[in-house]
Every structure is written in structure tokens, then in C-alpha cells.
Amino acid sequence: MKYFQYLLWFAHEHVPFRLIEIESIASALKIPIKWLEPPSDKPWYLVELPSEEAVQKLSSRSVTMRRAIQLWADELTVPKLHATLKEKCLNGILEPYKSKSFKVDVDLFCNSQTQEEKLERIESFSYMPFQGHVNLKNPDVIFQFIEYYGLDPNTAPEYPTRAFFGRVVAESGRTLIHELSLKKRTFIGNTSMDPQLSLLMANLGKVSNGDLVLDPFVGSGSLLVAAAKFGGYVIGTDIDYLMLHGRTRPTRKQTRHIARKDESIEANMIQYSCVDKYIDVIVADSALPFWHNDVEFDCILADPPYGIREPTERIGSKESLPIVKKEGSPVHFPSKVEYGLNEIIKDLMRFSSKHLKLKGRLLFWVPVFREDYEETHMPRHSCFKLIGNCEQVLTTFTARRLLVFEKIKIPQDSDECSCTIPSSSTFREKYFTHGNENRLTRKQKKAIAAKNKEIWFAKLNDANVK
Amino acid sequence: MKLLTHNLLSSKCLKGVKVGYPLRIVAKDVKISESEYNMEFVLKMIPKLDWKVLVNAAEQIGHGNNLPIELIEDYEDDEELLKKIHHVLMEVEVINGELICPETQRIFPISAGIPNLLLNEDEVS
Ligand SMILES: C[S@@+](CC[C@H](N)C(=O)[O-])C[C@H]1O[C@@H](n2cnc3c(N)ncnc32)[C@H](O)[C@@H]1O
Numbered sequence: 001m002k003y004f005q006y007l008l009w010f011a012h013e014h015v016p017f018r019l020i021e022i023e024s025i026a027s028a029l030k031i032p033i034k035w036l037e038p039p040s041d042k043p044w045y046l047v048e049l050p051s052e053e054a055v056q057k058l059s060s061r062s063v064t065m066r067r068a069i070q071l072w073a074d075e076l077t078v079p080k081l082h083a084t085l086k087e088k089c090l091n092g093i094l095e096p097y098k099s100k101s102f103k104v105d106v107d108l109f110c111n112s113q114t115q116e117e118k119l120e121r122i123e124s125f126s127y128m129p130f131q132g133h134v135n136l137k138n139p140d141v142i143f144q145f146i147e148y149y150g151l152d153p154n155t156a157p158e159y160p161t162r163a164f165f166g167r168v169v170a171e172s173g174r175t176l177i178h179e180l181s182l183k184k185r186t187f188i189g190n191t192s193m194d195p196q197l198s199l200l201m202a203n204l205g206k207v208s209n210g211d212l213v214l215d216p217f218v219g220s221g222s223l224l225v226a227a228a229k230f231g232g233y234v235i236g237t238d239i240d241y242l243m244l245h246g247r248t249r250p251t252r253k254q255t256r257h258i259a260r261k262d263e264s265i266e267a268n269m270i271q272y273s274c275v276d277k278y279i280d281v282i283v284a285d286s287a288l289p290f291w292h293n294d295v296e297f298d299c300i301l302a303d304p305p306y307g308i309r310e311p312t313e314r315i316g317s318k319e320s321l322p323i324v325k326k327e328g329s330p331v332h333f334p335s336k337v338e339y340g341l342n343e344i345i346k347d348l349m350r351f352s353s354k355h356l357k358l359k360g361r362l363l364f365w366v367p368v369f370r371e372d373y374e375e376t377h378m379p380r381h382s383c384f385k386l387i388g389n390c391e392q393v394l395t396t397f398t399a400r401r402l403l404v405f406e407k408i409k410i411p412q413d414s415d416e417c418s419c420t421i422p423s424s425s426t427f428r429e430k431y432f433t434h435g436n437e438n439r440l441t442r443k444q445k446k447a448i449a450a451k452n453k454e455i456w457f458a459k460l461n462d463a464n465v466k
Numbered sequence: 467m468k469l470l471t472h473n474l475l476s477s478k479c480l481k482g483v484k485v486g487y488p489l490r491i492v493a494k495d496v497k498i499s500e501s502e503y504n505m506e507f508v509l510k511m512i513p514k515l516d517w518k519v520l521v522n523a524a525e526q527i528g529h530g531n532n533l534p535i536e537l538i539e540d541y542e543d544d545e546e547l548l549k550k551i552h553h554v555l556m557e558v559e560v561i562n563g564e565l566i567c568p569e570t571q572r573i574f575p576i577s578a579g580i581p582n583l584l585l586n587e588d589e590v591s
Contacts, residue, residue, distance in 0.1 A: 209504070209506050209507070210504060210506035210507035210508075210509070210510045210511075211510070212510070212511070212514065233507055233511075235471065235474075239584070241582060241584070244580055245577075245578060245580065264578075266579070275501075276501045276502040276504070276556075279468055279470055279471055279556070280467055280468055280470075280471040280579075280580070280581075281580055282467075282471070282475070282580065282581050282582075282583055283580060283581065283582040283583060283584055284581075284582075284583040284584065285583075285584060285585070288479035288585065288590065289476075289478055289479050290475060290476060290477070290478070290479045290583050291474055291475065291476065292473075292474055292475065292476045292487050292516070293476075293478075293487075294514070294516070295474045295514070296514055298510075
């Protein structure tokens with residue numbers, strides 16, 4: 001039996017989430033990873049995994065990865081890569097795949113190629129003793145050729161600094177990102193979490209088959225959908241009665257005139273064929289203890305209200321609705337007092353210290369004003385170990401961080417909990433003042449960034465068009 | 467609201483309430499739906515449940531399903547029982563009705579399958 005290494009090939013986005021995603025999935029699936037190269041920001045990991053089945057299981061859950069490749073050649077230059085590959089072909093590496101239909105995909109990282117250049121590259125492998133037909137649509141085997149030109153498109157060298165060739169053994173879970181697209185989702189809210197980040201949360205939370213998963217600020221339930229897709233049985237709570245009953249104002253302009261029926265989290269679960277994993281949603285205030293003492297969740301995922309997007313949401317969605325108690329109204333809308341971010345987080349951590357299983361994970365987002373960010377502001381609790389702190393940059397000045405905690409001990413009275421994130425009102429002020437001052441430049445920057453990204457992905461995808 | 471959820475909820479957030487468990491169920495509409503049986507889930511759930519509360523709740527709304535009063539010891543190997551438990555946990559749903567605090571009789575309405583546990587400002591302890 002030959003010894004093989006695998007190259008995990010990543011999409012160039014959410015880089016800070018990559019390592020913890022792969023480690024979390026591997027840990028959830030109990031797959032040992034041997035690193036053949038220390039993980040870096042480069043778009044690949046070089047690893048040894050116990051079997052092709054393990055690679056497939058790992059890949060199928062990852063949403064930062066593109067595909068996994070059984071590595072046949074890994075060299076610093078293209079000529080060397082061809083030399084190595086020729087020798088391996090003489091030794092019969094292609095034997096099992098020789099007569100199968102195939103195609104060769106070409107990725108250039110940080111460089112672009114014309115269609116002709118791409119064909120030229122594919123032709124350069126013609127010394128390989130293929131006997132099967134080329135089949136672009138549905139080949140038996142896919143081979144992947146990668147040229148890496150560094151991380152910065154502005155300083156990309158003339159020749160690649162590394163080249164890989166191998167057999168594709170698994171595609172990643174990224175198809176789920178499209179499957180769960182908010183554009184086609186039955187029920188969404190103003191703060192619906194995008195599918196990729198929701199899936200990332202479920203992965204980082206190590207959600208596994210049969211787990212009991214809670215989202216205490218469930219909103220439109222994006223996190224529940226993601227957790228259910230990975231086998232979690234999900235429960236959510238939200239203080240917003242109208243939200244859970246699908247009666248907030250429509251957030252999609254184009255559907256405003258259409259009577260909305262069946263808009264609910266349950267309807268989303270049906271849409272995505274995971275309603276079997278849907279337990280319930282409950283209208284409740286997460287600040288209050290309403291769970292029975294012994295309740296134990298396997299994972300708690302949260303996207304708490306920051307008071308940044310929500311107030312703007314209120315103006316539109318709630319002003320015309322009965323906030324005060326009306327005689328005879330079956331539903332009572334209690335008045336709400338301000339519930340500061342630090343309080344929310346401390347409550348969430350105290351709650352989780354009690355109701356999360358030992359070694360279970362608690363994940364939530366916190367907003368940060370990038371200039372002011374200090375790790376010491378971040379929440380801590382003596383029952384939890386911070387094992388991940390991943391930044392998602394939103395604008396030049398703002399970001400949010402996904403904190404991943406693991407419960408390391410049973411709570412006692414002496415437990416300490418602190419959280420000193422600059423208060424949400426300060427944050428909001430800064431967020432908006434800086435936001436306004438820089439709106440134009442930010443918009444421009446964003447446009448440029450978006451364009452760069454487009455070019456970038458066009459490059460990456462070029463060779464992958466099926 | 468599924469009976470699984472009922473097993474997890476209390477009214478102890480109410481002022482003056484000590485345990486607030488189990489909540490009494492008044493079911494106006496009950497729906498039986500289908501949910502794929504998943505042994506791993508049922509096995510993981512059973513130790514988290516209050517068995518007697520589950521059996522009583524199922525009986526209260528007329529879907530007792532012949533669950534044993536005491537959970538037998540080697541339930542892991544009894545697939546028929548596990549499937550029954552799964553049915554009671556995940557397939558019996560109160561669509562409209564009430565949850566009632568055992569100590570204060572405070573009513574929490576269930577509508578469109580969703581329980582409402584919000585309190586009035588003056589009820590918070
Ligand atoms: C950022 S949104 C969550 C969005 C959600 N992840 C989604 O995908 O739709 C925060 C949610 O917390 C809810 N919320 C605010 N205060 C709450 C409280 N005290 N208890 C429970 N939910 C609360 C809001 O109604 C809102 O739906």
C-alpha cells in the first residue's frame with residue numbers, strides 16, 4: 001500500500017476561522033490529523049489522515065475548504081513538478097485510474113490565466129499515460145493542478161513559488177452555503193446570519209448527530225438550520241413574539257405586497273429537509289431562568305443583540321404594533337428595559353456554565369471597534385476556556401469577533417465572570433459617526449474590495465467551471 | 467410545543483415560585499406529525515429527561531403510548547421502547563393550549579405551536 005498525503009485546498013475567505021474549523025470538525029468526528037507542515041495563512045494545509053473516508057468526512061463538513069486532494073507532487077517550480085510526476089507515472093501511480101474518464105482542473109492562486117493558457121497547462125500533462133476519455137461534466141476522476149503565486153496580488157512573482165498536483169478525493173461542504181442561501185429562504189429577518197457563518201458556528205460548536213443545541217437569541221433561526229444540517233436537534237428562544245410568529249414586517253421589498261403565510265423557523269426547517277431535527281422555538285426572555293434546573297445542552301450558539309442593527313430594525317417593524325397591553329388582546333407585550341451588551345454576555349455565560357454539558361461549546365459574537373479592541377475586554381468565566389477568537393472585519397473601523405468557549409468545569413458559587421466591552425451605546429455612537437464620516441471612502445473602498453474579490457474568485461474559479 | 471420541550475421548561479422565573487415544575491398542560495389542539503427516528507438522539511436524550519414527567523404529560527394529553535411508569539434499566543437494547551419514546555418526545559405536539567404554573571396557576575399560552583413564557587413587568591422575581 002502506498003503512503004499518501006493530502007492537501008486541503010481552501011477558499012480565500014474567513015481565513016481566521018480556517019484552523020479552528022478543521023480542528024473542531026476533526027475533533028467532533030474523532031479524526032486524528034498529522035500536520036506535515038505547520039498550518040499557515042496560505043490557502044492549503046498539508047496533512048496526513050488515516051483514510052480516504054476520513055478525508056471525505058472531514059471535507060464534507062468544512063465550509064472554508066474547497067476540496068481535498070491526494071497529493072501526487074509538491075514542488076517549488078513547475079518543471080520540477082512535471083519531473084516528479086513523470087517518475088511517479090513510471091512507477092504506476094496512475095494505474096488504478098488509467099482507463100477512467102477524467103478531467104484536470106487548474107487553479108492559479110493570486111494570478112490569472114486566459115482560456116488558452118489554461119488549456120496549455122492542461123496539455124502540459126499529456127505525458128501522463130491516460131487512456132480514458134476527458135469528461136468535463138461528470139468525470140470518474142478529477143485531477144487538480146495548483147500554482148501558488150503568494151498571498152499578495154500586487155507583488156505576485158512571474159513564476160509560481162509552489163506547485164501541486166493530485167487527485168481530488170473530496171469536495172467540501174460549501175455547496176451547503178448555496179443551498180441555504182438567504183435569497184431563497186422562506187423566512188428571514190433583518191439580522192439573519194449568513195449561511196456560511198452559521199455553518200461555521202455549527203462546525204466550531206462541534207455539533208454532532210443527536211446533540212441538543214440551543215440558540216437563546218434565535219431570531220429567524222439561521223443558526224438552528226445550520227446546526228440541524230450537521231445532526232443537531234435544535235431549540236431556540238427569542239423575546240420577540242412577532243418574530244417567532246413570522247409577523248414582523250417583511251424584510252424583502254419584493255414580497256411586501258404578497259400575503260405572507262407560513263413564514264416561520266419551522267417552515268425554513270421544512271424547506272431545508274431538516275424538520276426532523278426541529279424541536280421548538282419559545283417566546284421567552286433569555287435574561288430569566290425558565291429552564292428546568294437539570295436541563296443540559298450539548299452546544300449553545302448565539303448571535304446576541306448588539307443594539308446596532310436592532311434599533312434601526314425597530315423603527316420600521318414595530319412602531320405600528322401594539323407594544324402596550326390592550327384590553328382583550330390575547331398577547332401581552334411587556335415593556336422592555338435596556339439590556340446592555342456586557343450584561344447579556346455575562347448572563348449568557350452564567351446560564352451556559354449551568355446548562356451546558358462539560359466539554360460542550362458555547363459560541364457567540366461580540367462587536368468590536370477595531371482601534372479599541374483589547375483582549376482584556378473580552379468576556380471570561382472561570383468555568384470556560386476560550387479556545388477561539390476569530391475576527392470578521394466589517395468595515396475599516398468595525399468588526400465582530402466570534403468567541404468559542406469550552407466548558408472546563410462544573411460551576412460553583414465562587415465562579416467569577418467578567419466582561420468589559422466598551423458599552424454598546426459608545427460603540428453605536430462611534431460606529432455611526434465614523435461610519436458617516438467615512439461613508440464615501442468606505443463605499444469606494446468596499447467597491448474596490450468587491451471588485452478585487454471578484455477578479456480573484458474569477459481567477460480561482462476559472463479552472464473549476466464545470 | 468413538543469413534549470420534549472415540556473420536559474425542559476419550568477416557571478421558576480415567576481416571583482415567589484420555588485420549583486415551578488412540571489408545568490401542567492391544557493391541550494386544545496394536538497397534532498401528530500412524523501419525525502424520522504434517530505436512535506443516537508433518543509439515547510442521548512433519555513438521561514436528560516425527567517421520566518415521570520414525560521409519562522404524565524403524555525397521558526395528560528391522551529397520548530400515553532403505553533410508556534412504562536418506571537424506565538426499565540436496559541432500555542438501550544429495547545428498540546420498540548426507544549421508538550415509542552421518540553414518538554412521544556418528537557411527534558406529539560400541542561399546537562394550541564396552555565402551560566400552567568403548578569404553584570401560582572399562572573397561565574402561559576401556546577399558540578401556533580409556540581409557547582409564550584414572557585412575564586409581565588411586575589411578575590419578575
Ligand atoms: C442579532 S438577532 C439574532 C438573529 C439570528 N441569528 C437570525 O439569524 O435571525 C438577536 C435576537 O435577539 C432577540 N433578543 C433580544 N433581547 C432578547 C432577550 N432578552 N431574550 C431573548 N431574545 C432576545 C431579538 O429579538 C433578536 O431576534
